[in-house]
Amino acid sequence: MRLVLVLGDQLSPNLSALRKCDKANDVVVMAEVGDEASYVPHHPKKIAFTFAAMRKFAESLRRDGWQVAYTKLDDPDNAGSITGELIRRASEYDAAGVVYTEPGEWRLIKALGDMPLKSHSLPDDRFIASHQDFDDWAKDRKQLRMEYFYRDMRRKTGLLMDDDKPEGGKWNYDHDNRKPAPDSVDYAGPMQFTPDPVVEEVLTLVAGRFDNNFGDLHPFWFATDTGQARRHLAHWVKGGLPKFGDFQDAMLNDHRYLYHSVVGLYLNAGLLDPLEVCQAAEVAYRNGDAPLNAVEGFIRQIIGWREYVRGIYFREGPDYVSRNALGHDRKLPAMYWGAETKMNCIAKAVDQTKTEGYAHHIQRLMVTGNFALLAGIDPAKVHEWYLAVYVDAYEWVEAPNVIGMSLFADDGIIASKPYISSGNYIHKMSDYCGSCQYRVQDKTGADACPFNLLYWHFLDRHRERFKGNPRMGNMYSVWDKMDPPRRDQVLSEAGAFLDRMDQGEKV
Known part of the structure; x- marks a missing residue:
């Protein structure tokens, strides 16, 4: 017999390792281990969500006829690591080897490859593009821009296609999806689920073991099995999708979710399949229940x-x-990490992150990510923070978004220019600035928005690298036209702000 490893982000009944093996003879191994729960200080909601969903998935496998060797975090024989548990179970069952689906982190890929057990790794074919598909697309391209890859994925899946042409005549309706924050929101937000006994047991465990981690464990309302996740998806398609496109970049003080889907955590854990999610949105469009710009933007x-x-x-x-x-x-x-700040946009994004384990893509990119880039924060530290604090974060999806998109630390593999902005963008897309201790209208002075100061500071210190970038010429032209005393004032005040921040002062 063989062991079949199922990881906490592989909770899919059609997982390649499960398809390869025989439920009559092989044993599924699932384990809650300290190494995975603590390699970064995960948000307590992330740990609770993962463990609860794992326990429920294990039970669904048993009902389907599998023998499952499941280790809880507080089991006395817990080896503390995935490889340790596999070695322990291999001895217990006299297993011939281990079959597993490729993990989504290089760290685990190496650990499994170094095991003193015969093992067989299978591709994770829950994704639409295999590694070979992506490499074939990327081969000989000077720039790996997402838009052209996306068009190939549309053709491959047939989503929103009219024969061989895109629905509506255009591939991308992003220009329709940049409306500023609305005056009111008529969607109640994601569907919330009352914890059942399985979830309650996990919440008690997590509260006792991870009470010092950044983030609030309660209230806990996530879906923790596929049935609940599908109910949430249907709830959002009906109530949130119709206006999702218009306001997907907007931010509001008093509405944490606006019209966002909040399906990333369910997709990335394996509770939902990407094609089923996209097809649900497409059906809404075909039935006249959601506009094309919203559905295309989501897909x-x-x-x-x-x-x-x-x-x-x-x-x-x-x-x-x-x-x-x-x-x-x-x-x-x-x-x-929740220390007081005078910047309302940062305070709102971080408080929401602490409370919910969630912030939408513009809060991550243009608030916390934008500030980290402008201020020159170490990308490794920012990467670890994002990986720790968001429930939907796994390294394969988080690292490119942070290292590449947010911080330009990959030197332009993903982004053609740094995604930076002054305070004006945040002012345009949110109501944050109206209740901020800084004044977004002020470009210099004691009350000047730090984004305004740091924007020019970033451009000035990286001039040699970016002055030839065709998408940044206008920025440098504006900077060069400023009076030299004004430029000196901006740089001096930006430097003073960074010094105060480095010294731990409230900024």
Whole structure:
């Protein structure tokens, strides 16, 4: 007999390792282990979600006829690591070897490859593009831009296609999806589930073991099995999808979710399949229940961006997470861990992250990510923070979004220019600035928005690298036209702000 490893982000009944093996003879191994729960200080909600979903998935496998060797975190014989548990179970069952589906992190791939057990790794074919598919697409391309990859994924899946042409005549409706924050939101947010006995047991365990981790464990309302996740998906398609496109970049003080789907954690854990999610959105469009710009924008996030960043992660290799093309080395400010700040946008994004384990893509990219890039914070520290604090974060999806998209630390593999902005972008897309202690209208002075100061500081210190970038010429032209005393004032005040932040002062 063989062991069949199922990881906490592989909770899919059609997993390649399960398909390869025989439920009558082989044994599924699942384990809650300290190594996986603590290699970064995960948000307590992330740990609870993963363990509860694992326990329920194990029971579903048993009902389907599998023998499952499941180790809980507090089991006295727990070896503390995935490889340790496999070695222990191999001895217990006199197993001939281990079959597993490729993990989504180089760290685990190496650990499993180094095991003193005969093992067989299978591709994770829950994704639309295999590693070979992505490499074939990327071969001989000077720039690996997502848009062209996305078009191939549309053709491959047939989603929103009219024969061989895109639905509506255009591939991308992003220009329709940039409306500023609405005055009100008529969607109640994601479906919330009352914890059942399985979840309650896990919550008690997590509360006792991880009470010092950043993040609030309660209230806990996530779906923890596929049935619940599908109910949530149907709830969002009906109530949130119709206006998702218009306001997907907006941010509001009093609405944490707006019209966002909040399906990333369910997709990335394996409770939902990417094609079923996209097909549900497409059906809404075909039935006249959601507009094309909303449905196309959502589908692009799933079969375009999600598949693309996975391709980048595996193509670039294990050293991708350590890249630092801009040489940034500032430590992560305490405000990312909940310390007080005068910047309302940062405070709102971090508080939401602490409470929910969630922030949407613009909060991550243009608030916390934008600030980290402008301030020159060490990409490795920012990467570890994002991996720790978000429930949907796994390295294959998180690292390219942070190292590449947010921080430009990969030297432009993903982004054609740094995604930076002054405070004006946040002011345009949110109501954050109206209740901030800084004034977004002020470009200099004691009350000037730090984003305004740091924006020019970033451009000035990286001028040699970016002055020839065709998408940044206008920025440098504006900077060069400023009076020299004004430029000196901006740089001086930006430097003083960074010094205060480095010294631990409230900024």
